Amino acid sequence: MARPRRSDDTRQLLVEEGAAGFLANGYHGTGIKQILDKVGVPKGSFYNYFDSKESFGRAIIDHHSLCVQRNLTEAFGAATDPVSGLRAFFGRLMDDFVEAEFTGGCLIANLGGELEGSEVLRESLSAAWGAWRDRVAEQVKAAQRQGQIRSDIDAVDLADLLLESWEGAVIKMKIDRTLDPLRKCLDRLLGDYFRP
Amino acid sequence: MARPRRSDDTRQLLVEEGAAGFLANGYHGTGIKQILDKVGVPKGSFYNYFDSKESFGRAIIDHHSLCVQRNLTEAFGAATDPVSGLRAFFGRLMDDFVEAEFTGGCLIANLGGELEGSEVLRESLSAAWGAWRDRVAEQVKAAQRQGQIRSDIDAVDLADLLLESWEGAVIKMKIDRTLDPLRKCLDRLLGDYFRP
Numbered sequence: 293m294a295r296p297r298r299s300d301d302t303r304q305l306l307v308e309e310g311a312a313g314f315l316a317n318g319y320h321g322t323g324i325k326q327i328l329d330k331v332g333v334p335k336g337s338f339y340n341y342f343d344s345k346e347s348f349g350r351a352i353i354d355h356h357s358l359c360v361q362r363n364l365t366e367a368f369g370a371a372t373d374p375v376s377g378l379r380a381f382f383g384r385l386m387d388d389f390v391e392a393e394f395t396g397g398c399l400i401a402n403l404g405g406e407l408e409g410s411e412v413l414r415e416s417l418s419a420a421w422g423a424w425r426d427r428v429a430e431q432v433k434a435a436q437r438q439g440q441i442r443s444d445i446d447a448v449d450l451a452d453l454l455l456e457s458w459e460g461a462v463i464k465m466k467i468d469r470t471l472d473p474l475r476k477c478l479d480r481l482l483g484d485y486f487r488p
Numbered sequence: 489m490a491r492p493r494r495s496d497d498t499r500q501l502l503v504e505e506g507a508a509g510f511l512a513n514g515y516h517g518t519g520i521k522q523i524l525d526k527v528g529v530p531k532g533s534f535y536n537y538f539d540s541k542e543s544f545g546r547a548i549i550d551h552h553s554l555c556v557q558r559n560l561t562e563a564f565g566a567a568t569d570p571v572s573g574l575r576a577f578f579g580r581l582m583d584d585f586v587e588a589e590f591t592g593g594c595l596i597a598n599l600g601g602e603l604e605g606s607e608v609l610r611e612s613l614s615a616a617w618g619a620w621r622d623r624v625a626e627q628v629k630a631a632q633r634q635g636q637i638r639s640d641i642d643a644v645d646l647a648d649l650l651l652e653s654w655e656g657a658v659i660k661m662k663i664d665r666t667l668d669p670l671r672k673c674l675d676r677l678l679g680d681y682f683r684p
Contacts, residue, residue: 316604316605317516317604317605318514318516318517318601318603319514319517320513320516320517321514321516321517321602395604396604397601401601401656401659402601402602403601404601404659404662404663405514405593405594405597405598405599405600405601405602405659405662406514406517406601406602407514408512408513408591408592408662409512409513414663414665417663418663418664421663445676449672449676452660452669452672453653453672453673453676453677455656456656456657456659456660456669456673457649457652457653457656458656459655459656459659459660460597460651460653460654460655460656460659461652461656463597463601463655463656464600464617464648464652464655466600466601467600467610467613467614467617468614469610473648473652476645476648476649477649477652480641480645480649481649485681
């Protein structure tokens with residue numbers, strides 16, 4: 293007999309399935325019922341885990357943000373220098389995009405584009421993007437100290453430009469079904485503008 | 489007595505109301521019924537104008553693309569030099585964003601992030617972005633000829649970087665409710681990296 297699932301396992305499964313749904317079909321295009329069906333949870337028990345679709349959305353954004361932080365830690369930790377760490381992080385994302393055949397893209401940017409009217413979700417998105425930006429800015433600063441990136445522009449400004457360009461390029465990737473915008477974005481910025 | 493609306497007036501009103509709806513609530517978050525109600529069209533007659541929600545979406549993207557083209561023509565036409573034309577175009581967009589209190593953003597990027605699964609809509613988005621990029625690349629090329637923008641990087645590559653950075657910055661603007669990302673994007677690129 294299968295071991296009964298503990299409640300927090302189920303909550304986590306709902307969040308993971310919800311993240312996949314939101315990434316594929318957006319917030320409004322994802323029905324709670326289809327998520328519950330996939331996880332095998334009866335419809336009535338959704339409210340045992342979340343107060344509302346909005347609080348479910350917040351849990352999904354927070355979960356996504358933790359995944360990004362873990363990816364950053366792994367990519368930066370394994371690299372021999374700061375710029376290689378940045379390239380490794382974006383390289384992992386590109387591998388994921390190829391595997392998904394250029395669908396999905398970035399949950400934060402997709403929801404940032406789609407959602408209006410929820411302060412709770414807007415604040416979660418802002419916190420997730422901010423946490424990502426801060427880690428990248430730290431890495432840019434480390435690269436500046438080692439002479440890998442120009443030091444005459446503030447690391448936070450460079451990190452903002454890099455991540456905003458990346459996010460725009462991810463949307464272009466989704467529309468055109470090719471990695472080209474992502475490769476060119478990194479070449480133009482990390483490979484040229486950011487050089488000392 | 490009010491003059492009866494001609495059929496193509498009604499179609500245009502549906503497209504304009506639909507564009508506003510999609511911008512505020514996304515494709516999946518916008519119901520056909522709410523659009524019909526706003527325009528004052530009975531529910532059953534939607535299919536007199538469009539085959540499906542997808543073909544309605546295509547008409548909205550095409551309409552938005554024509555608006556962008558008109559804005560480009562006006563901004564570039566009124567400017568005394570190519571870079572001023574680019575700045576005027578983005579300046580108009582920023583004025584619109586302030587007026588909308590940083591909601592909405594860019595329809596093409598929002599739908600590009602949200603939509604999966606419709607080749608028809610993906611191709612419309614690709615065509616709209618491509619037409620925009622081509623006009624901006626022409627303007628960059630004109631600026632290169634006049635020595636306003638560096639000529640050692642292809643104009644199309646610069647236009648891609650500018651528009652992708654802009655689109656990412658628009659999403660950041662929506663999330664953080666401030667023009668700062670947009671101003672910084674233009675300062676870093678037009679005001680620095682693109683300079684001869």
